[in-house]
Amino acid sequence: MEPMADSSIVHEKTDQAVEALQSAEFDAWLTFARETHNLGEPCLPLVLGEGFVWPGMVLLTASGRKIAITETHDADNVRAHGVHEVFPYEESLKDVFLEVLDDVAPDRIGLNYSRSNPTADGLSYGLYRELEAYLDESDRDVELVSAEPVVSRVRGSKSATELERIQASVDVAQEILRTVRTAWRPDWTEADTAAFVHEQVAERGLETSWDPETCPAVTAGVEGEYGHAKPGDVTIPPGEVMRIDFGVLQDGYASDMQRVYYHQPAGETGVPEGLQSDFADARDAIQAGFDALEPGVQGYEVDAAAREYLTDRGWPEYQHGLGHQVGRYVHDGGSYLGPRWDRYGDAPYGEVHEGEVYTLELGIQTDYGSISLEEMVQVTADGARFLTDQQTEVWILEAN
Amino acid sequence: MEPMADSSIVHEKTDQAVEALQSAEFDAWLTFARETHNLGEPCLPLVLGEGFVWPGMVLLTASGRKIAITETHDADNVRAHGVHEVFPYEESLKDVFLEVLDDVAPDRIGLNYSRSNPTADGLSYGLYRELEAYLDESDRDVELVSAEPVVSRVRGSKSATELERIQASVDVAQEILRTVRTAWRPDWTEADTAAFVHEQVAERGLETSWDPETCPAVTAGVEGEYGHAKPGDVTIPPGEVMRIDFGVLQDGYASDMQRVYYHQPAGETGVPEGLQSDFADARDAIQAGFDALEPGVQGYEVDAAAREYLTDRGWPEYQHGLGHQVGRYVHDGGSYLGPRWDRYGDAPYGEVHEGEVYTLELGIQTDYGSISLEEMVQVTADGARFLTDQQTEVWILEAN
Numbered sequence: 001m002e003p004m005a006d007s008s009i010v011h012e013k014t015d016q017a018v019e020a021l022q023s024a025e026f027d028a029w030l031t032f033a034r035e036t037h038n039l040g041e042p043c044l045p046l047v048l049g050e051g052f053v054w055p056g057m058v059l060l061t062a063s064g065r066k067i068a069i070t071e072t073h074d075a076d077n078v079r080a081h082g083v084h085e086v087f088p089y090e091e092s093l094k095d096v097f098l099e100v101l102d103d104v105a106p107d108r109i110g111l112n113y114s115r116s117n118p119t120a121d122g123l124s125y126g127l128y129r130e131l132e133a134y135l136d137e138s139d140r141d142v143e144l145v146s147a148e149p150v151v152s153r154v155r156g157s158k159s160a161t162e163l164e165r166i167q168a169s170v171d172v173a174q175e176i177l178r179t180v181r182t183a184w185r186p187d188w189t190e191a192d193t194a195a196f197v198h199e200q201v202a203e204r205g206l207e208t209s210w211d212p213e214t215c216p217a218v219t220a221g222v223e224g225e226y227g228h229a230k231p232g233d234v235t236i237p238p239g240e241v242m243r244i245d246f247g248v249l250q251d252g253y254a255s256d257m258q259r260v261y262y263h264q265p266a267g268e269t270g271v272p273e274g275l276q277s278d279f280a281d282a283r284d285a286i287q288a289g290f291d292a293l294e295p296g297v298q299g300y301e302v303d304a305a306a307r308e309y310l311t312d313r314g315w316p317e318y319q320h321g322l323g324h325q326v327g328r329y330v331h332d333g334g335s336y337l338g339p340r341w342d343r344y345g346d347a348p349y350g351e352v353h354e355g356e357v358y359t360l361e362l363g364i365q366t367d368y369g370s371i372s373l374e375e376m377v378q379v380t381a382d383g384a385r386f387l388t389d390q391q392t393e394v395w396i397l398e399a400n
Numbered sequence: 401m402e403p404m405a406d407s408s409i410v411h412e413k414t415d416q417a418v419e420a421l422q423s424a425e426f427d428a429w430l431t432f433a434r435e436t437h438n439l440g441e442p443c444l445p446l447v448l449g450e451g452f453v454w455p456g457m458v459l460l461t462a463s464g465r466k467i468a469i470t471e472t473h474d475a476d477n478v479r480a481h482g483v484h485e486v487f488p489y490e491e492s493l494k495d496v497f498l499e500v501l502d503d504v505a506p507d508r509i510g511l512n513y514s515r516s517n518p519t520a521d522g523l524s525y526g527l528y529r530e531l532e533a534y535l536d537e538s539d540r541d542v543e544l545v546s547a548e549p550v551v552s553r554v555r556g557s558k559s560a561t562e563l564e565r566i567q568a569s570v571d572v573a574q575e576i577l578r579t580v581r582t583a584w585r586p587d588w589t590e591a592d593t594a595a596f597v598h599e600q601v602a603e604r605g606l607e608t609s610w611d612p613e614t615c616p617a618v619t620a621g622v623e624g625e626y627g628h629a630k631p632g633d634v635t636i637p638p639g640e641v642m643r644i645d646f647g648v649l650q651d652g653y654a655s656d657m658q659r660v661y662y663h664q665p666a667g668e669t670g671v672p673e674g675l676q677s678d679f680a681d682a683r684d685a686i687q688a689g690f691d692a693l694e695p696g697v698q699g700y701e702v703d704a705a706a707r708e709y710l711t712d713r714g715w716p717e718y719q720h721g722l723g724h725q726v727g728r729y730v731h732d733g734g735s736y737l738g739p740r741w742d743r744y745g746d747a748p749y750g751e752v753h754e755g756e757v758y759t760l761e762l763g764i765q766t767d768y769g770s771i772s773l774e775e776m777v778q779v780t781a782d783g784a785r786f787l788t789d790q791q792t793e794v795w796i797l798e799a800n
Contacts, residue, residue, distance in 0.1 A: 035518040037611060038729050040440045051611075091743055113525035115533075118435040125513035125528040126521035126546075133515075146526075211437060211451075329438050343491055 007081040010049035012159035014066050014083055017047065020153040021062035026108035029147045031058040032127050041122035043112055043151060045252065045328060048084075050077045055093050055127070058084070061104055069096050094134045101138055110147030116345045119333030120151035152334035156325055157355035162253065163378065166326065166357055169255040170376055170387045173209075173248045176200040177259045180244065184397045186263065190218040190231035193244070201248060209247030209254040209330040216246035221263075221369045238265035241275070241369040241394065247330055254330040256359050258374035262394045271394055278366040279394045282373050285309040286360045286390075289322050289337070290377060293352065293360075293384040299323075300348035302337040306362055315364045321348065323358040326376060354379050357387065407481040410449035412559035414466050414483055417447065420553040421462035426508035429547050431458040432527050441522035443512055443551060445652065445728060448484075450477045455493050455527070458484070461504055469496050494534045501538055510547025516745040519733030520551035552734035556725055557755035562653065563778065566726065566757055569655040570776055570787045573609075573648045576600045577659045580644065584797045586663065590618040590631035593644070601648060609647030609654040609730040616646035621663075621769045638665035641675070641769040641794065647730055654730040656759050658774035662794045671794055678766040679794045682773050685709040686760045686790075689722050689737070690777060693752065693760075693784040699723075699737040700748035706762055707739065715764045721748065723758040726776060754779050757787065 021029060033041035036051035044051060047058045054071030061067075068084035075088040089096040111128070114120040135142055158166065176197060183196055197216045201208055208215035218224070218231040221240035225232060236242045240263055247256035260279065262271055271279075289306035303322040311317060321338025324331050335350030337358055356379045363372025371394075376387040421429060433441035436451035444451060447458045454471030461467075468484035475488040489496040511528070514520040535542055558566065576597060583596055597616045601608055608615035618624070618631040621640035625632060636642045640663055647656035660679065662671055671679075689706035703722040711717060721738025724731050735750025737758055756779045763772025771794075776787040 035729075035731075038440065038442065039518055039522070040438065042438065111525070113529070115526050115530045117526075118439055118524075121524045121526035122439070123525045124518075124521045125511070125523045125525045126515050126518075128525040128528075129513065130515045329435075331435075 006161075007049060007083065008161045009046065009159065010081050010083050012161055013046040013154055014060055016157060016159065017060045017150060017154045018062065018064050018066070020150045021060065024062070024110065024150050026106075026110040026143075026145050026147070026150075027062045028104060028106035028108075029060045029110045029150050030131075031112055032056075032123060032131060034127070039124070041112070042119040042328070042333075043122055043155075046154060048078065049081050050074070055130075057093070057097060059100065059104065061106065065104065067100060067104070069093060069100060094137070097134055098138055101140060101142070105140070106142060108143040108145055110145055110150055112151060113146050114148040114151075116347060117148055117152065117333040119155055119329060120146070120148040152350070153353065155327055155332060156334045157353055158327065158357055158378070159355075162327065163355075163357075165251045165253040166255065166376075167387055169248055169250040169253050170257070172204060172206065172250055173246060173255040173257060174389060176248070177244060177246060177257070181261065181395050182398050184261070184399065186238075186399050187235060189233045189235055190220045190224060190242075191233060193218045193220075193242070194231040197244070197246060204248075207249045209249050209256055216244045219243045219370045219372070222367070224369060236261075236263040236369075236397075238263050239268075239272075239368070241366075241371060242397075243363070243370045243372045245372070245374065249330075252328055254326055254328065254332075255376065256326055256330045256374065257376060257388050258361060258363075258372050259391055260371050260373060260394050261397050262368075263399075264396050271396065272368075275366070275368045275394060278364060278368065278371055281310065281313050281315065282362060282364050282371045283390075283392060285362055286373055286375060289360045289362075290375075290384055290386075293337075293358070293377065293379060294382060295352055295354045295379060297352050298348065299335050299337040299350050299352065300340050302352070303339050303348065306360070307339065310362065310364065318362045318364075322362060323360045323377075326357050326359060352379055354381055406561075407449060407483065408561045409446065409559065410481050410483050412561055413446040413554055414460055416557060416559065417460045417550060417554045418462065418464050418466070420550045421460065424462070424510065424550050426506070426510040426543075426545050426547070426550075427462045428504060428506035428508075429460045429510045429550050430531075431512055432456075432523060432531060434527070439524070441512070442519040442728070442733075443522055443555075446554060448478065449481050450474070455530075457493070457497060459500065459504065461506065465504065467500055467504070469493060469500060494537070497534055498538050501540060501542070505540070506542060508543040508545055510545055510550055512551060513546050514548040514551075516747060517548055517552065517733040519555055519729060520546070520548040552750070553753065555727055555732060556734045557753055558727065558757055558778070559755075562727065563755075563757075565651045565653040566655065566776075567787055569648055569650040569653050570657070572604060572606065572650055573646060573655040573657060574789060576648070577644060577646060577657070581661065581795050582798050584661070584799065586638075586799050587635060589633045589635055590620045590624060590642075591633060593618045593620075593642070594631040597644070597646060604648075607649045609649050609656055616644045619643045619770045619772070622767070624769060636661075636663040636769075636797075638663050639668075639672075639768070641766075641771060642797075643763070643770045643772045645772070645774065649730075652728055654726055654728070654732075655776065656726055656730045656774065657776060657788050658761060658763075658772050659791055660771050660773060660794050661797050662768075663799075664796050671796065672768075675766070675768045675794060678764060678768065678771055681710065681713050681715065682762060682764050682771045683790075683792060685762055686773055686775060689760045689762075690775075690784055690786075693737075693758070693777065693779060694782060695752055695754045695779060697752050698748070699735050699750055699752065700740050702737040702752070703739050703748065706760070710762065710764065718762045718764075722762060723760045723777075726757050726759060752779055754781055758784075
C-alpha cells in the first residue's frame with residue numbers, strides 16, 4: 001500500500017484541478033471509488049489524500065468547490081485535511097450524490113477513464129454502471145466525458161511539495177548508486193549487486209520504484225542481458241562496463257535513473273579512449289534531448305533530438321521513447337517523450353508543460369557493454385533543469 | 401503490493417474456473433488488465449499468478465482452454481507457471497486477441513465488472529471501451545456480460561493450497577492474540593496493546609490483514625470506543641474486558657478474528673458470573689450461526705439464526721452482518737451472511753457453497769465492556785468446521 005498524500009499535497013493538487021477545470025471542456029471532475037486499499041484509484045491520493053473503504057466520491061468544480069461524499073466512517077479522516085466540504089452518508093450514497101448534483105448543477109462531468117493512460121483510468125466499469133443508474137434517477141441532463149485532459153495536467157505539473165519529495169527520492173537513489181562504486185567487489189554477479197542495492201533500500205526503510213525483481217536492473221559486461229531482465233549470475237569482465245537502472249519510492253514519490261560503471265583492469269589508469277568516446281555519445285544525446293525540452297513542444301520533438309544525435313553518429317535507434325513522466329508512479333502517465341510509433345498512441349503528441357518531471361534515457365550497445373544512461377529533469381518556464389546530478393563520465397569501480 | 405499466487409494456486413483456481421464455466425451463462429471468462437503493480441486486478445493472482453505491466457488478457461473457456469495474451473516481456477513469467485497457452489504480442493494486443501477470438505469462437509464473454517462486489521470489478525472503464533473497440537473490428541457477434549457468478553464461485557470455494565494458507569494465517573494471528581494474554585500490563589492503553597501486536601507482526605515479517613491504523617482494533621473497558629476506531633489512550637479498568645479485532649496477511653491470504661480478555665481485579669479468583677453468562681450468550685449466538693451454516697442455505701438464514709439467538713435473550717441486534725468471506729482480502733466479496741437490509745444489496749441472498757471461508761462475528765455491549773467475538777469457519781460438504789480454536793470462555797489477562 002502506498003502512503004497517502006498529506007494535506008499540503010491535497011491542497012495544492014485540488015487548487016491545480018480547479019484551475020485546470022476552468023479551461024476544460026467539462027465543469028466538474030468526479031473521482032468515484034471503493035475499497036481502494038486493495039483496488040487502488042491513482043487520482044485519490046491527489047484529490048482526497050485518503051483511501052475509501054466504502055464507495056465514495058470526490059467532486060471538484062470549475063467554480064472552486066471541493067466536495068467529498070463518504071460513508072460516515074470515512075468522513076473524519078477526510079475532514080482532517082481541511083480541504084473538502086464533506087457530505088457523509090449512512091445508507092445511500094446515491095441520495096446524497098443526487099442532492100449534491102442538484103446543488104452543483106454541472107453540465108458535463110469528467111470521469112477517470114482513458115484507453116491509453118492507466119493513471120487516468122481508475123474508474124471501474126461496475127462503478128461506471130452504478131453512476132449511470134444514479135443519473136437515471138435524476139432530472140438533470142448530465143453528459144459524462146473522460147477527465148483525462150485534467151488528470152494529465154494535474155498529475156503532470158508537480159506542486160511545490162511534490163517537487164520536494166521527488167528531489168528527496170532522487171537524492172536517496174543517487175546516494176545508493178554512488179555507494180555501489182566503493183562497495184563493489186570484482187567477484188560480484190549482477191544478482192550480488194542487486195542484493196547489495198536491496199540491502200541499502202531496506203536499511204533506509206524504503207521500497208524500490210518498481211518490482212524489486214527487476215529494480216535494480218543490472219547489466220554486467222557485453223554478455224549481460226540488456227533490458228528489464230532479472231539480474232543474473234554474470235560478473236563484469238575487466239575492461240567492460242556495468243549499467244544499473246534503479247529508483248526508490250519515498251513518501252509516495254518515485255525516482256528512476258541509470259548509471260554506468262567501469263571495471264578497470266589491474267594496472268590500467270584512466271578510461272580507454274574508445275569507452276570515453278562511446279560514453280560521450282550517449283551523454284551528449286541525452287543533452288540534445290534536454291536542450292530541446294521546454295513548455296509547448298510536443299513529446300516526439302524532444303525524442304527526435306536525442307535520437308537523431310545518436311543516429312547521426314552511426315548508432316542504431318533505441319527501441320523505446322526517450323522519456324516518461326515520473327510522480328507517484330515511476331511511469332506516471334500523460335505526455336511521453338517518445339517517437340510517433342503506433343504502440344505509443346497519442347502520448348508522443350502531448351504538449352510539454354511547466355512543472356512536469358521526465359526521465360531522459362537511452363542506451364547504446366558497445367564493445368564495452370551497455371552504455372545506458374538515464375537522468376531526471378523538471379520542465380521550467382523556459383526550458384528544463386536536471387533533478388539528478390548528471391553523469392558526465394563513466395564511474396570507475398573502486399575494487400576493495 | 402500483495403505477493404502473487406504460486407503455480408499450484410493458479411492450476412487449482414483455473415481448473416475451478418473451467419468447471420464453473422460449464423454451468424455458467426457464458427462460455428468464456430476474460431480478465432483484461434494493465435499496470436497491475438499499481439492499479440491491481442483482484443482476479444489476476446488467481447487466473448494468472450503474475451501481474452501485467454503492459455495490457456494483457458487471460459481467457460478461460462468452458463471447453464477447458466486457458467489462454468494468456470501478454471506483451472513479449474511479460475510472457476516468460478507467465479509461461480513459467482505451465483498453466484496457459486501463451487500468445488505474446490509485440491505491437492498489437494488487438495490483432496492477437498482477434499485471432500484468439502476467431503479460434504475460441506465464444507458466444508458470450510464474462511467480464512470482471514460488478515456494481516455490488518468489488519473483488520469482481522477489476523475491469524476499468526477505459527479498458528472496457530478498448531475491448532469494445534477491438535470487437536467492433538471483428539466479424540463475430542459476441543455478447544459481453546458480467547462474470548460475477550463465476551468470479552464469486554472461484555474466489556469463494558477455496559482450493560487445497562488456499563485452505564492451507566488461510567489456516568497458516570489463522571494460526572499466526574491466534575498465536576499473537578494468545579501472546580497478548582501474558583505480555584499485557586495493567587498500565588497498557590489501547591494504543592500500547594496495538595503497538596505490541598504490531599511488533600509481533602513485524603517480527604514475523606508479515607502485514608496486518610487491513611490498515612494497521614485499525615488492525616488491531618482494541619476496545620478497553622466500558623469507556624473504550626467500539627468499532628473500527630483507532631486504538632486510544634484508555635486502559636482497562638479492573639473488572640472490565642478488552643476486545644481485540646485482528647488478523648494477518650501471510651503468503652497472500654488473510655485472517656480475521658476477535659478475542660475478549662478480562663482484567664481480573666486483585667484478589668479475585670475466577671470470572672464473575674454475570675460476565676460468564678454474557679460471554680456465553682455471545683459465544684452461543686455464534687454457535688447458533690455455525691449450526692445453521694451448510695451448503696445450499698442463503699446467507700441471511702445463517703445471520704438470522706445468530707441474531708435471533710441474541711434478541712431472544714434480550715440483547716439488541718448487532719448493526720452489521722454475521723459473517724463475510726475471507727481469502728486474498730479480509731473482505732473477499734460474494735455471498736454474505738448478513739441481514740436483508742438495503743445496504744447489503746443482493747449479497748445476503750447468495751447461496752452458501754462448500755469450500756467457502758466465512759467469519760462469524762457479533763458483539764454485545766455489557767456492563768463489563770464490549771464482548772465481541774469473531775471466529776473463522778470453512779463450509780464443508782454437510783456443514784462447517786472451525787478454522788480458529790473457538791474462544792469458549794473469556795481469557796483472563798495474566799498481569800506481570
